[in-house]
Amino acid sequence: xHDEPWAHAHDPDEERLAALxxxxxNPSADYYHHENIELTTVGIDIGSSTSHLMFSRxxxxxESASASSRYVVVxxxxxxxxxxxxxxYTADYAINTPLLEAFIxxxxxxxGFETDDIDSxxxxxxxxxxxxxxxxxxxxxxxxxxxxFVCASAGNNLEAIxxxxxxxxxxxxxNPVQTVLNVDMGGGTTKFALVRDGxxxxxxxxxxxxxxxxxxxxxxxxxxEPAAKTxxxxxxxxxxxxxxxxxxxxVRIAEALADSVxxxxxxxxxxxxxxxxxxxxxxxxxxxxxxxxxxxxxAEYVYETETRSFGxxxxxxAAAVRRRLAEAGLPVPVRAAAERIRATVIGASQFTxxxxxxxxxxxxxxxxxxxxxxxxxxxLPEDRxxxxxxxxxxxxxxxxxxxITEGEEIVALAFDWExxxxxxxxxxxxxxxxxxxxxxxxxxxPLILAFTGDYAKLVGETLAKDIGVTSPIxxxxxxxxxxxxxxDVGEMIYPARVVPVVVKSLVFPEATGPRAEIIxx
Numbered sequence: 122x123h124d125e126p127w128a129h130a131h132d133p134d135e136e137r138l139a140a141l142x143x144x145x146x147n148p149s150a151d152y153y154h155h156e157n158i159e160l161t162t163v164g165i166d167i168g169s170s171t172s173h174l175m176f177s178r179x180x181x182x183x184e185s186a187s188a189s190s191r192y193v194v195v196x197x198x199x200x201x202x203x204x205x206x207x208x209x210y211t212a213d214y215a216i217n218t219p220l221l222e223a224f225i226x227x228x229x230x231x232x233g234f235e236t237d238d239i240d241s242x243x244x245x246x247x248x249x250x251x252x253x254x255x256x257x258x259x260x261x262x263x264x265x266x267x268x269x270f271v272c273a274s275a276g277n278n279l280e281a282i283x284x285x286x287x288x289x290x291x292x293x294x295x296n297p298v299q300t301v302l303n304v305d306m307g308g309g310t311t312k313f314a315l316v317r318d319g320x321x322x323x324x325x326x327x328x329x330x331x332x333x334x335x336x337x338x339x340x341x342x343x344x345x346e347p348a349a350k351t352x353x354x355x356x357x358x359x360x361x362x363x364x365x366x367x368x369x370x371x372v373r374i375a376e377a378l379a380d381s382v383x384x385x386x387x388x389x390x391x392x393x394x395x396x397x398x399x400x401x402x403x404x405x406x407x408x409x410x411x412x413x414x415x416x417x418x419x420a421e422y423v424y425e426t427e428t429r430s431f432g433x434x435x436x437x438x439a440a441a442v443r444r445r446l447a448e449a450g451l452p453v454p455v456r457a458a459a460e461r462i463r464a465t466v467i468g469a470s471q472f473t474x475x476x477x478x479x480x481x482x483x484x485x486x487x488x489x490x491x492x493x494x495x496x497x498x499x500x501l502p503e504d505r506x507x508x509x510x511x512x513x514x515x516x517x518x519x520x521x522x523x524x525i526t527e528g529e530e531i532v533a534l535a536f537d538w539e540x541x542x543x544x545x546x547x548x549x550x551x552x553x554x555x556x557x558x559x560x561x562x563x564x565x566x567p568l569i570l571a572f573t574g575d576y577a578k579l580v581g582e583t584l585a586k587d588i589g590v591t592s593p594i595x596x597x598x599x600x601x602x603x604x605x606x607x608x609d610v611g612e613m614i615y616p617a618r619v620v621p622v623v624v625k626s627l628v629f630p631e632a633t634g635p636r637a638e639i640i641x642x
Contacts, residue, residue, distance in 0.1 A: 160240040164470030169248030170308020170332040174203040177470040192476040201232035239268025243469040246275040249309030257629040270611040276626035277326035281312035283468025288416035289459030299411035306419035308332035331435030347635035379441030416464035478599035482581025498604040501538040512553025528560025533569040535602040567593040
């Protein structure tokens with residue numbers, strides 16, 4: 122998998138030292154607020170098994186080591202952690218919206234925040250929660266209600282990345298430089314993130330979790346996820362809603378699930394069951410790993426920081442993983458996680474936001490924010506001059522790859538390019554953009570551009586002043602974007618004149634095929 126925008130940063134201690142040095146040498150308030158930005162963020166994790174919130178404060182500063190306008194995070198502070206609740210579901214394959222909304226509202230009250238206090242953040246629906254019939258509507262509801270700029274995100278790869286950041290695996294991989302495999306074991310899915318030197322190398326997910334089957338206090342089955350049916354069927358175990366689940370059968374299901382997890386950890390040949398349970402392309406890297414980290418709710422049992430049973434598979438699943446780790450004799454240590462069950466929500470709160478550089482061009486800041494804009498990535502050659510027709514062709518190819526008809530929806534054209542910003546070259550890029558988007562410009566749709574380098578203002582002004590584009594222009598830079606990302610572009614932050622950008626995935630599968638069986642409680 123590609124490197125993600127929040128998956129790599131400079132050494133935090135070096136960043137903080139540089140930040141303090143700049144502030145000490147330039148004590149004026151005006152300078153400080155141009156160079157330093159503090160954001161209050163929220164992460165809302167609605168997962169297969171549990172749901173919870175976290176509020177954080179993030180301090181970003183413009184890099185002082187170069188003339189770049191890029192902002193980097195120099196400090197993260199956790200302000201409030203909500204209690205953890207079991208995600209409420211209804212018997213009709215939906216999330217119980219009133220209960221969840223009341224829980225989130227109470228968390229805001231306890232934290233002492235109003236929705237207008239929140240600058241950025243993410244609502245993350247993960248695992249089996251994504252598949253519920255009202256998942257997309259709930260994401261939109263909370264994104265609209267939880268603050269002026271909170272995005273809704275879902276998707277296994279994104280969750281794997283957030284968990285690796287929140288668990289500390291990304292930071293662990295930096296000093297010393299090493300390769301770490303983060304295994305995030307939740308209620309419905311297990312996500313894998315291979316990390317080296319602060320970069321996410323690859324991710325994968327499998328339909329293994331601690332709450333695929335759950336029983337009530339009397340041992341009666343009250344929840345059966347389709348993956349549990351798959352595993353039980355291969356083992357000859359009958360799972361029936363309302364019927365008892367024998368302890369021996371619970372253990373057998375957990376053992377089979379643990380085998381599938383360990384096949385990915387050990388790079389072992391995949392069984393037919395594991396192949397069926399995979400939710401994403403398999404891990405392909407054969408790079409040796411130096412350390413393992415576990416996160417997610419089941420990790421509380423892997424590390425034996427939790428002993429209570431909630432009538433599901435978490436206790437026997439963790440025990441089976443621990444035993445296999447001991448028996449396998451892996452030549453790598455299992456390292457402690459900075460966070461376990463809260464790893465994803467920390468990632469959502471503290472690792473989703475980027476800031477544009479302040480070399481941007483926005484024709485009308487009043488049009489912001491824009492939400493859920495698909496990213497079309499074009500990589501431009503840097504060893505020669507790029508012609509306008511070449512730029513037009515790359516954009517056309519990107520539209521085709523994403524099955525988007527030009528002019529029918531707002532898109533973000535992202536350019537991976539660090540070439541020399543000569544006017545003749547920038548003009549050809551601008552001409553190529555105009556040639557590629559005739560219907561967009563004729564219809565007055567906004568032109569959203571994102572650059573890796575400090576070219577947003579130059580290209581934006583070339584389009585508006587030299588070419589005469591009259592459509593709204595949002596041209597931003599110093600961002601790390603990839604194809605199949607979606608972005609939210611937030612309201613401008615003054616006096617620094619930057620905009621927050623949240624990069625996310627939006628994956629809400631159609632509610633078709635086998636469904637969970639639930640007795641509403």
